[in-house]
Amino acid sequence: MPVNLPSPLSADLHAVPGVRIGVAEAGVRKANRKDLTVVLIDEGAAVAGVFTRNRFCAAPVQVCREHLAAGQGIRAMVINTGNANAGTGEDGLVRARSTCIALARHLDLSPEQILPFSTGVIMEPLPTDRIEAGLPAALADAQAGHWLRAAEGIMTTDTVPKAFSTRISLGGVPVTITGISKGAGMIRPNMATMLGFMATDAAIAPALMHQLATELADGSFNRVTVDGDTSTNDSFVVIATGKVTHPVVTSLDSADGRVLKEAMLDVARRLAQAIVRDGEGATKFIAIRVEGGRTGDECRQVAYSIAHSPLVKTAFFASDPNLGRILAAVGYAGIEDLDQTRIDLYLDDVHVAVNGGRNPAYREEDGQRVMKQSEITVRVNLGRGDAADTVWTCDFSHDYVTINADYRS
Template sequence: MISGIKPSGKPDLALVFSEVPATAAGAFTTNLVQAASVIYDRELLKRRESVRAIVVNSGNANAATGEAGYRAVLDTARLLADLLAIEPEEVLVASTGVIGVPLPVEKIQAAAPQLVADAAADGSERAAEAILTTDLVRKQCALSAVIAGKTVHVGGIAKGSGMIHPQMATMLAFITCDCAVAAPLWRQIVRRAVDRSFNQITVDGDTSTNDLLVALANGEAKNSLIDDPHSPQAELLEQMVTAVCIDLAQKVVRDGEGATKVVEVQVKGAADDAAARQIALTVAGSSLVKAAMFGNDPNWGRLAAAAGRAGVRFDPEKLAIRLGTFALMEAGQPLVFDRAAASHYLKSAPTVVVFLQVGEQAGTGTAWGCDLSYDYVKINAEYTT
C-alpha cells in the first residue's frame, strides 16, 4: 500500500491482521536509542499476551523523535483499531525509514481505510514488498506440518540489508502461525528461534534503533492447545519457527549491502550452545575475515584469530578449521592444503561454509555473515554526498 510517506512513491504501508486474538511474542533491538514504536510494542507485550494487528510503515523510522513520536504511535494504533473494530491495545506498530522526524500520522490516516480494505489472506507478497527500504529483494518463507492431526502453518516476511542504516533501513520480521499454543511456551519458542537465527546474522555489526520481530500464533489450525514445552508437538513447532526464522535471516544476509556471498560459520565442541554461537558470530562478523572472503583468500590465520577474540574460553591447541571440504588447521597447527582449489571454492560457492571445532564438548552454533566488498563501502559512504 502506498501512503506517500516514502518520497519515492513506492509501497510503504503494510498490515498484518488476525481475525481472532493471536498470542504474540516480540524481540526488540537492544540498542538504547529506540524508536517510539519499539518502546510502545515492548511495553504493550509486557501487559498483554495477545494482539490482532501489526501496522508497519517503511518510510519513517520515527526514532529520536521524543514525545511527539510516541504520540504518533498512539494515534496510529488508535486509528487502525477504529477501522478494524478492535481495541487500540490490540495493534502493534513497526517503523523503518528516515529518523529524527515524527511519523506523519495524517498520511497513515489517509491511507488506512484502503489498507484495511485491501487486507487479504494472500496478501503476504504485497506486505513483504511494502516493508522494504534499501532491500533488493522481498524476503518470505512459509512452512506447514501436521501437528497432532492438524495441519499447522508458519509463515514470515522480513526486511533488512544492513543491520542498521538509520536514515533508511533496519531489520524487521513478522512471523504468523495458526497454531494454538500457550503464550509462555510461544514466547519461549520465539526467543529460542530468534537466538538461533536473527541474533546470529551480521552484516556490519551495527544494530538499529528499530529492529523488531513480532510473531503471532492465532490458533486457527484448531489443534488442541500446545502448552507442554517437553511435548513432541512443542518441539516440532519450535523446529518450524526456527526454520522459518533461519531462512528469513539468511535472506537478509544474502541481501546484505554489497554482499557477493553468504558465509555460514559452524562451530562445534564448545562448552555450550551460547558459547558456540558467540564464536561463530565473532568469526562471521570479523572485518578481516569478511575482506578475505571477498578476496577468495582461504586465510586460516584470520579465522583462528577471530575465534580467539570471541570472549569464550577454548583450548587453541585443539582448534580445527575446515573451509568447505578443505582442512586448513588441526590441533592448533596449520595444514598443507590446495590453496588454489580452496580459493576457487570461495569464488564459486554461493554460501561458503566455515567449520570450526574448538574442543570436544557438546556446544554447537551457527552464524551467517556476508563478505565485505567495495560496494559495502560505496553504499554506506556515498549515502548523502
C-alpha cells in the first residue's frame, strides 16, 4: 500500500495544449496490459531531458541522448514497459532505433525527432515486432486528456499511477503544468528517476531547457531513494509547448522564471516523492534532513548513507527507535574529519542525541511515538557548517523481499 498517496483523479489532471497521449496493449511481456505509450508533441515545443549516470545505461537512454543532441526538434516519445532494453549491447541499440524509425514513419518525421524509453526486465531482447505492431492502436488513442492513462501505461511494480498537475499565472496568463512518473524499485536516481515526464504550455527559451530540467531533477528525483540501486534507464523529460501567449521565459532568475520553476519543481517533487511513497514494500515515508554540514554535498552524502542502511530501514519498518543505527550510518558516510562529539539527532521534534551521546532528556516512549507514524523526519546536525540537504526514502519491509524475490516469476 502506498504511504499517504491519494490515487490521482483524472479530473485533477489538466491537459497541456500541444501534447497528446495514446496508450495500447502491445503484449511486450504480459498479455492484457497497457504497456505501450506514445506522446505526441506539437511542432515548436522546447524539450530537454536528463538521464541516468549509470555507466551501464540502457540502449534507449543512449538513443535519447543522441536524438536530443541532433537538435531537429523532438516531436514524439515512445515508452514501453515489460522490458528495459538494458544490458543488450549493440543489438539493443539497433532495436531502440528501429522503434523510433517505425514511429517516425507513421508521423512523417525523422527518427531523430523521437525519444524512446523502456522499463522492465534487464538483459532480454526488446520485442520490437510487438511494439511496432502496437503503434497504430496507440496513435489512434492519442488525446490531450490522456495523462492518467499514460501514468497507468508506464507502471511496472508501481501499485498506483503517479500524476500531478497545477495551474499558475504567468504575467496574467494562465499556465498549465502536468507530470507523470513511475518507479518503485531500483530507485536511487542519479540525474533523474526511472521515468518522469512533465509538460507545460508555457513558452520557455530552448537554450534554457537543459538547465531547467537539470535543476528540476536535482530538486526532486535526485533526492529520493528506495533501495540505492541506480537504474540503467532513469530518464526525466521536460516539455514546454509554448502554446500560451506570454513573453518567452529566457531566464530562470527573472520574476516569471522563478514563479514557473517553483511551480514545476513542486510538481516534480510530488512526482518524485510519490515514487518513494509507492516504494516496493514501503510502509513509511521518511524525510532525512542533514544540517550543519560544510557543503550540501556532504549533507547529501550523510543523508544517503542513512537512507541506504538496511539496518536503519528495517528499524523504521519495525517502528523500533533503535537510533544508534542512524548514528552508525552517519559515522560511516565517509566524512573523514567528522567529529562525533558535535552531532545531534532529532526524530521529528524529539531530541534524541546531543553531542554524539544520548540526550539525557530523551525518553524511549517519545522515540517510539514518532517511529509509529507513517511520515517521519530524521534530522541530523553535523555541527560543522551552515549547509543542509534533504533526501526522501521509505522503510524496508518483508514485502520488499517478497516483491524482489518474485519480480520475474
